[in-house]
Amino acid sequence: MATNLRRFKRFGSIFINNSTPLRGLSSSSAVLGSVDGQVQQPASGTAKSINLYTAINQALQIALDSDPRSYIFGEDVGFGGVFRCTTGLAEQFGKHRVFNTPLCEQGIVGFGIGLAAMGNRAIAEIQFADYIFPAFDQIVNEAAKFRYRSGNEFNCGGLTIRTPYGAVGHGGHYHSQSPEAFFCHVPGIKVVIPRSPKEAKGLLLASIREPNPVVFFEPKWLYRLAVEEVPEGDYMLPLSEAEVMREGSDITLVGWGAQLAIMEQACIDAEKEGISCELIDLKTLIPWDKETVEASVRKTGRLLISHEAPVTGGFGAEISASIVERCFLRLEAPVARVCGLDTPFPLVFEPFYMPNKNKILDAIRDTVNY
Amino acid sequence: MALARRSSNLLKPLSTASSSSFLNRRPFSTDDSTTITIETSVPFTGHNCEPPSRSIDTTPKELMTFFTDMALMRRMEIAADSLYKSKLIRGFCHLYDGQEAVSIGMEAAITKKDCIITAYRDHCIFLGRGGTLLESFAELMGRQAGCSRGKGGSMHFYKKDACFFGGHGIVGAQVPLGCGLAFAQKYRKEDHVTFTMYGDGAANQGQLFEALNMAALWDLPAILVCENNHYGMGTAEWRAAKSPAYYKRGDYVPGLKVDGMDAFAVKQACKFAKEHALKNGPIILEMDTYRYHGHSMSDPGSTYRTRDEISGVRQERDPIERIRKLILAHDIATEKELKDIEKLARKEVDEAIAKAKESPMPDDSELFTNVYRKGYGVESFGADRKEVRATLP
Numbered sequence: 001m002a003t004n005l006r007r008f009k010r011f012g013s014i015f016i017n018n019s020t021p022l023r024g025l026s027s028s029s030a031v032l033g034s035v036d037g038q039v040q041q042p043a044s045g046t047a048k049s050i051n052l053y054t055a056i057n058q059a060l061q062i063a064l065d066s067d068p069r070s071y072i073f074g075e076d077v078g079f080g081g082v083f084r085c086t087t088g089l090a091e092q093f094g095k096h097r098v099f100n101t102p103l104c105e106q107g108i109v110g111f112g113i114g115l116a117a118m119g120n121r122a123i124a125e126i127q128f129a130d131y132i133f134p135a136f137d138q139i140v141n142e143a144a145k146f147r148y149r150s151g152n153e154f155n156c157g158g159l160t161i162r163t164p165y166g167a168v169g170h171g172g173h174y175h176s177q178s179p180e181a182f183f184c185h186v187p188g189i190k191v192v193i194p195r196s197p198k199e200a201k202g203l204l205l206a207s208i209r210e211p212n213p214v215v216f217f218e219p220k221w222l223y224r225l226a227v228e229e230v231p232e233g234d235y236m237l238p239l240s241e242a243e244v245m246r247e248g249s250d251i252t253l254v255g256w257g258a259q260l261a262i263m264e265q266a267c268i269d270a271e272k273e274g275i276s277c278e279l280i281d282l283k284t285l286i287p288w289d290k291e292t293v294e295a296s297v298r299k300t301g302r303l304l305i306s307h308e309a310p311v312t313g314g315f316g317a318e319i320s321a322s323i324v325e326r327c328f329l330r331l332e333a334p335v336a337r338v339c340g341l342d343t344p345f346p347l348v349f350e351p352f353y354m355p356n357k358n359k360i361l362d363a364i365r366d367t368v369n370y
Numbered sequence: 371m372a373l374a375r376r377s378s379n380l381l382k383p384l385s386t387a388s389s390s391s392f393l394n395r396r397p398f399s400t401d402d403s404t405t406i407t408i409e410t411s412v413p414f415t416g417h418n419c420e421p422p423s424r425s426i427d428t429t430p431k432e433l434m435t436f437f438t439d440m441a442l443m444r445r446m447e448i449a450a451d452s453l454y455k456s457k458l459i460r461g462f463c464h465l466y467d468g469q470e471a472v473s474i475g476m477e478a479a480i481t482k483k484d485c486i487i488t489a490y491r492d493h494c495i496f497l498g499r500g501g502t503l504l505e506s507f508a509e510l511m512g513r514q515a516g517c518s519r520g521k522g523g524s525m526h527f528y529k530k531d532a533c534f535f536g537g538h539g540i541v542g543a544q545v546p547l548g549c550g551l552a553f554a555q556k557y558r559k560e561d562h563v564t565f566t567m568y569g570d571g572a573a574n575q576g577q578l579f580e581a582l583n584m585a586a587l588w589d590l591p592a593i594l595v596c597e598n599n600h601y602g603m604g605t606a607e608w609r610a611a612k613s614p615a616y617y618k619r620g621d622y623v624p625g626l627k628v629d630g631m632d633a634f635a636v637k638q639a640c641k642f643a644k645e646h647a648l649k650n651g652p653i654i655l656e657m658d659t660y661r662y663h664g665h666s667m668s669d670p671g672s673t674y675r676t677r678d679e680i681s682g683v684r685q686e687r688d689p690i691e692r693i694r695k696l697i698l699a700h701d702i703a704t705e706k707e708l709k710d711i712e713k714l715a716r717k718e719v720d721e722a723i724a725k726a727k728e729s730p731m732p733d734d735s736e737l738f739t740n741v742y743r744k745g746y747g748v749e750s751f752g753a754d755r756k757e758v759r760a761t762l763p
Binding site for chain 1: 460461462490512520521522523524525526539540541542543571572574575576577602603604605609610611668669673674731732734736737738741
């Protein structure tokens with residue numbers, strides 16, 4: 001496996017430096033009405049303005065093209081998938097490499113683990129993150145522990161499970177959930193969530209080529225909404241490296257995925273009130289980049305975490321605990337969490353449930369004026 | 371008066387004076403109780419069981435009820451389609467038009483003490499169980515008057531007093547639940563059965579086979595109804611199933627293949643299955659049916675099948691047209707009278723929608739209720755655990 005993976009290095013041409021001030025959310029802010037970001041061009045190749053699902057599509061196309069032993073499968077992916085992420089791939093690479101499965105999530109992931117264990121890149125799609133639970137056993141008990149319990153003799157590192165997560169404004173109970181925290185409790189897998197088209201393409205390619213199984217959550221709200229300049233070529237963004245999207249001195253905000261667009265708006269509003277916010281995109285939830293967050297909190301002395309999943313037992317709790325452990329004496333206020341409520345994801349009450357800009361802004365004020 | 375009885379239970383809640391007078395004026399050439407013997411469209415195919423007879427007795431009353439109820443269901447789904455498109459219905463919405471005969475035929479064979487549990491294509495099943503149009507539309511639009519008090523939406527209709535255990539959101543997840551219902555019925559020595567409905571897509575879920583094994587092992591009065599509309603979302607059955615003969619997939623569990631577009635075939639099969647299940651345990655009914663709409667409202671339904679295929683089914687197998695032909699052939703009502711029934715259905719639906727729109731959205735505090743049962747003192751938290759905090763009522 002390790003030898004195989006070395007082969008991929010030649011494909012991973014462009015690693016974007018973590019310290020580069022990437023304005024990945026420029027796209028989302030365009031959606032939200034303010035265009036203040038500049039897209040940092042990667043070192044080579046041309047870039048085109050595309051949306052998030054097209055960026056995913058490009059990444060998958062490159063993954064299939066650059067490794068003949070990569071496969072994409074899932075419900076309806078042969079026809080392009082419900083979110084059009086796999087459009088054209090079956091035509092281009094053949095139905096033996098891009099194929100539909102029956103509606104059987106547990107089977108899809110289990111199959112993917114076996115395929116990956118034979119040294120292949122198995123890219124499985126679970127149509128909605130809400131449907132991932134039948135496959136939970138396979139992910140937790142089979143995929144995550146395969147390497148460990150075989151004493152490194154076997155692994156399913158080639159497995160990447162792509163799944164759209166999060167609210168869309170009207171998805172209701174079973175098309176809106178954010179189940180990332182369940183998977184963050186499982187050593188052995190990685191959990192990655194991109195925030196924008198450019199990030200999605202780079203992180204997905206890195207996840208596919210990563211020698212560990214990855215659950216890759218795609219913010220479905222942004223599939224069409226988020227548009228930004230995305231390099232056309234093959235590039236990867238490093239996993240487990242957070243990015244400071246916006247520098248500030250009064251409070252650190254940590255988030256991931258679609259929530260960052262909301263948080264950035266709150267930062268802009270807070271700025272008008274004279275509060276300088278530092279915004280961090282965690283990108284990889286496990287193993288997460290504690291150092292970047294810690295360094296930021298040491299500077300600002302305050303921390304706010306925001307995610308769509310219910311607050312209790314959410315990944316925000318883990319970040320909060322870790323940061324309190326690491327910089328207790330530097331904290332000037334309790335860590336704030338602005339998250340989904342402790343209810344099932346509601347249908348008509350979605351606006352109340354969501355951790356929106358005003359809730360974040362209130363929490364920023366409370367924390368800064370503690 | 372006799373004619374008022376003829377109007378189906380589905381119409382009751384909203385039937386107005388004008389509509390009953392309209393029905394009263396309708397002359398019928400045949401007496402209500404005349405027995406008419408008809409034959410099902412195609413013979414049943416059995417698996418490990420002797421299939422029931424093709425010929426079935428009915429009455430003009432039943433024919434008219436079938437027609438009226440199905441016309442109402444069809445109209446409801448068409449209206450839901452446009453409400454969804456005008457964004458009055460949010461969430462995900464799966465329509466039943468084309469499959470009405472399954473609900474109608476099943477209801478004709480069983481009682482409201484028999485349980486039904488289904489997945490998310492549940493509007494018409496709810497209506498068939500005696501739910502009202504108002505409850506349906508109010509639920510679809512997330513209003514207080516909805517059957518789940520506006521908290522469920524399209525995929526989550528329930529009706530406890532008619533043993534309808536509802537709409538479930540995850541493909542195949544309701545099938546083991548059906549076994550639990552059946553076990554409870556058997557344990558209580560009731561002469562009732564559970565109809566557990568799932569689609570051809572769900573037929574490939576592992577849970578189904580776990581449920582089948584349990585049901586057969588313990589001889590549960592569970593009837594697994596596979597509504598085979600031939601597409602699991604966008605995937606044709608033959609692309610997803612090695613054996614699309616779903617009635618045979620229980621192996622040791624008997625099965626019956628039924629024309630699900632023929633309400634009488636469905637009725638006959640359900641009657642047969644209920645008797646079988648009470649005596650011998652589980653049985654699979656594969657209903658060969660068809661959905662005219664896409665899988666959900668986000669699926670136009672035309673990318674994976676041809677328009678010709680859809681219009682072909684509409685012309686040759688439509689469940690409502692089948693009943694219409696039978697009614698006309700037996701001279702029970704005239705073409706115009708049937709058209710009037712359809713017009714009435716349209717009116718009932720429009721009235722229900724208007725009424726549903728008047729119903730308010732659930733109170734904000736409802737966001738926190740029903741997460742747990744009352745009185746456990748569980749607190750629910752708002753965003754920052756300070757501002758929004760409520761002890762669950």
